[in-house]
Amino acid sequence: MLIAGLDIGSRTTKTVILEDGDLVSWEIMNTGARTAGRAREVIKKALRKIDYSLEQVKRVVATGYGRLSIPFADREITEITAHALGVHHKYPNTRTVIDIGGQDSKVIRLDANGRVDDFVMNDKCAAGTGRFLEVMAETLEVPLEEIGPLSLKTDTAAPISSTCTVFAESEVISLIADGVEREDILRGLHTAIVKRITGMARQVGIKEEVTLSGGVSLNKGVRQLLEKELEVSLNIPHYPQLMGAYGAALLGYREMCEIN
Secondary structure, three states: OEEEEEEEOOOEEEEEEEEOOEEEEEEEEEOOOOHHHHHHHHHHHHHHOOOOOHHHEEEEEEEOOOHHHOOOOOEEOOHHHHHHHHHHHHOOOOOEEEEEOOOOEEEEEEOOOOOEEEEEEOOOOOOOOHHHHHHHHHHHOOOHHHHHHHHOOOOOOOOOOOOOHHHHHHHHHHHHHOOOOHHHHHHHHHHHHHHHHHHHHHHHOOOOOEEEEOHHHHOHHHHHHHHHHHOOOEEOOOOHHHHHHHHHHHHHHHHHHHHO
């Protein structure tokens, strides 16, 4: 029995394919302007890897900001629910999920059964998202994958006071003009993100274990600073950006098992 989970994010669209409950394929693509078309494209690409077609999928569950625009999805669930399901299945002892996505971040507190106790999300202008880091990497002319390691090459964090991407970019431009080293600027940017996320985490109450998901989890600088600020060791899934799609697929699989 094939089940597909789709996570249609603002920056990327992810899919996870389960066969009889086991993860057998996945794919990630940029979302672009055609949300439904890209969702269909990404799921077909993942299915081709295992020689299946979309017609053979028994259930498609969508999550993410674009979840309501997928005509071939059988149902949709919120990102909060999807990430809770995915992370709890991967790390059953998780009590706090921190997800840093392209345009928003969220902190979710779980009970012992993986149910959502409480959560908080930031607004889309806050300095705590992947897009924030993308803009700053472009401004500093540093490849995105290099900004994390570069930020760890110094202990000096240039002051970044704004929590808005537009204003923070202006601050970065001023720092560049003042001759501040790129490493120090990047350390300051990563510190700004971590302080924002830490504040959110303390709103809902930090309980261990803590799992970090979302594409920004791949940033070594954010990971290390967040662990230091929270004084915890973070679980990092092998593919942290897939947790939402994985949770959606798990829900679809459980529902189909109940029907059958």
